[in-house]
Amino acid sequence: MPNNTVGYVHSIETFGALDGPGIRYILFLQGCPLKCLYCHNPDALETNSGTIKSVDEVLNDVVRYKSFLSGGGITLSGGEPLLQSDFCEELIDKAHVLGFHVAIDTSGGMPLSVCKNVIEKADLLLLDIKAIDAELCRKISGQDNSNALKILNLREQLKKPVWIRHVVVPGLTLDKNHLTALADYLMPFKCVERIDLLPFHKLGEYKWENMKRKYELWDTPTPTNEEMKEAIKIFLDRRLPAN
Numbered sequence: 638m639p640n641n642t643v644g645y646v647h648s649i650e651t652f653g654a655l656d657g658p659g660i661r662y663i664l665f666l667q668g669c670p671l672k673c674l675y676c677h678n679p680d681a682l683e684t685n686s687g688t689i690k691s692v693d694e695v696l697n698d699v700v701r702y703k704s705f706l707s708g709g710g711i712t713l714s715g716g717e718p719l720l721q722s723d724f725c726e727e728l729i730d731k732a733h734v735l736g737f738h739v740a741i742d743t744s745g746g747m748p749l750s751v752c753k754n755v756i757e758k759a760d761l762l763l764l765d766i767k768a769i770d771a772e773l774c775r776k777i778s779g780q781d782n783s784n785a786l787k788i789l790n791l792r793e794q795l796k797k798p799v800w801i802r803h804v805v806v807p808g809l810t811l812d813k814n815h816l817t818a819l820a821d822y823l824m825p826f827k828c829v830e831r832i833d834l835l836p837f838h839k840l841g842e843y844k845w846e847n848m849k850r851k852y853e854l855w856d857t858p859t860p861t862n863e864e865m866k867e868a869i870k871i872f873l874d875r876r877l878p879a880n
């Protein structure tokens with residue numbers, strides 16, 4: 638096991654309720670290889686920046702909240718946590734010794750050659766599939782979905798749980814054919830416990846402005862409730878656990 642690896646941390650949320658089961662300590666790691674048009678954390682993209690913390694420093698902080706995290710655990714998010722795979726692997730190993738459940742919240746943007754151990758060790762994987770169509774995925778994030786799909790295959794082989802996340806964006810992924818293709822693709826995967834269809838929002842727009850970067854989706858609306866219900870229905874009609 639590596640010993641007290643340091644990582645670049647963007648921020649911490651001590652009582653997260655959205656990124657995995659129960660109440661969770663969310664560690665947002667700095668740096669991401671993707672460039673999603675709708676990124677709500679553009680300030681987390683730059684690598685080798687942020688606050689440097691060691692695995693032991695992080696876990697010493699986590700244990701202060703242990704009583705609140707009993708039905709939950711730790712989620713490593715970002716940015717892209719798998720960009721710092723050695724840090725994540727050591728943190729998972731040591732967190733398991735302390736009795737914590739650890740989830741990884743990933744865009745699936747890293748190749749298995751660098752993140753396989755983390756994918757194998759995570760108790761839960763929150764996997765963002767930007768688009769099932771490779772070209773659309775490239776248009777949205779700057780990279781195709783091949784790494785994400787290989788990661789999903791590995792979790793299936795391991796029989797370890799995955800929650801899929803998919804952002805529904807008018808003009809991009811809010812499209813019946815696209816959503817049907819994604820639902821059909823996911824149908825055989827027994828490891829998929831849950832599919833979260835997330836409506837596109839512009840809550841991070843101001844960060845792009847602050848960074849003086851162009852926000853391409855300025856004119857894109859948020860999907861309506863009706864549009865989201867129809868999108869979810871495509872998955873429910875296939876008996877997929879979508880919401």
Ligand code: SF4
Pocket residue numbers: 669670671672673675676677678679681682715716717744778
């Ligand atoms: S994967 Fe997440 S952090 Fe990275 S660019 Fe996309 S939305 Fe932003």
